[in-house]
Amino acid sequence: MPAKLPSDIAARQVAGNLLAWYDAHARDLPWRSPPGTNAPDPYRVWLSEIMLQQTTVATVRPRFEEFVARWPDIESLAKADDATLMTAWAGLGYYARARNLIACARAVISEHGGAFPATEEGLRGLPGVGAYTAAAIAAIAFGARAVVVDANVARVVARLFAIAEPLPAAMPDIRAATDSITPDARAGDFAQAMMDLGSSICTPRSPHCLSCPLSAHCRAYGEGDPERLPVKRPKAGKPQRYGTIFWVERDGQVLLVRRPPKGLLGGMRALPTGPWADSPPGLADPPLAGAWRMVGGTVDHVFTHFRLELALAVASADRHSGNGIGDEWWPIADIESAGLPTVFAKAARAIRRAG
DNA sequence: AAGCCGTGGCT
DNA sequence: TAGCCAAGGCT
Structure with a gap:
């Protein structure tokens, strides 16, 4: 069931209303150039788009500032070593993004002469750059007329056109509808305006339709229940898994x-763990032989597709204990600077509290 | 095509 | 509180 599209005149009114709203309400974000200006730095646009994938603006803002202070351009980032970059990314999640980030920086240097491709097609070939990110960079950094559809845009458009088919099956209709209202000029501002609108006005629950610049054109608002859209398929439950953290000290x-x-937390520094199983594995498969003892309490963590409960085991090692490849003895006082993913940082704090 | 892949804020 | 949600990409 194709979406009913508004007339060309209505489409122009939607874009015009939205851009006027954006000119008055755009957020001041460190990767964003002032509305209407046209000199964004593709490097900063790219970096922000990668960081913002499935990650909130509040989380990204300080981390973006850290990254651009440390690596101000694509050349400096391409020269960073992998371990340093993974440490800097720690806590942001979806660590494949960090692996692809450095691969992308190096590809821009070695395959594109140090300049980001200016077209969607060219951008799409870079590691970590999918359909959304390619369109966003093309529009925001290069002013191209690209159809930018993220979760915010999908929600706004599903309501604007009253597209009731469940996601993700509705995506072709949503993309076509977005195309029909995307202007030739200021496509980058239009995309950012749609995302700002989605995050502040056209929210998933309790949308603020009385403040919305598009309400006069919104079919879902006209029909009286915009909150019901978009329809999503129910998500599968998260299975519970169990593991053991092995905390071994030496000097x-x-x-x-x-x-x-x-794979999960791939490439990241970590505390040793045994197998992750459907029932608590106890002291199975420690990193080295020793007088392991369980300490009280557990650490719970929720990943995207399962829950994990970690028991805590501690031991002391003598100075002749063998090291595996990639093993490091890290000063406990500086554990916060090790770049541990959040699940291990939580475990470290719990063990240090337990003494 | 659908599952894998983190984390933190909000309700 | 427990679930929902987020400026998705990869396989």
Whole structure:
């Protein structure tokens, strides 16, 4: 069931109203140039778009500032070593983004002469740059007329056109509808305006339709129940898994390992763990032989597709204990600077509290 | 195509 | 509180 599209005149009114609203209400964000200006830095646009994937503006803002202070341009980022970059990314989640970030920076240097491709097609070929991100960079950094559809835009458009088909099956209709209202000029501002509108006015629950510049054109508002859109498929439940953290000390240092390069928390520094199973594995598969003892309490963590309950085991090692490849003895007093993913940072804090 | 892949804020 | 949600990409 194709969406009913407004006339060309209505489409122009939607874009005009939205851009006028944006001119008055655009947020001041460090990667964003003032509305109407046309000199954004593609490097900063790209970096912000990668960081913002599935991540809130509030979380990204300080981390973006750290990154651009440390690596102000694509050349400096391409020269960073992998471990340093992964440490800097720690806590942001979806660590494949960090692996792709440095791969992308190096590809821009080695395959594109140090300049980002200016077209959607060219951008789409870069590591970590998918359909959304390619369109966003093309529009925001290069002023191209690209159809930018993220979760905010999808919600706004599903309501504006009253598209009732469930996501993600509705995406082709939503994309076509977005195309029909995307202006030729200021496509980058239009995209950012749609995202700002989605995050502040056209919210998932309790949208603020009385403040919306598009309400006069919104079919869902006209029909009286915009909150019901977009329709989503129910999500599967998260299974519960169990594991054990092995905290072993030697001369005021703790043993850290490097996770395998792909998969969950891939490439990140970590505390040693045994197997993650459907029931508590106890002291199975410790990183080294020793007098392990369980300490009280557990650490709970929720990942995207399962829950994890970690038991805590501690031991002391003598100075001749063997090291595996990638193992490091890290000063316990500086554990916060090790770049541990949040689940391990939580475990470290719990163990240090337990003494 | 649908599952994998983090984390924190909000309700 | 427990679930929902987020400026998605990759396989």
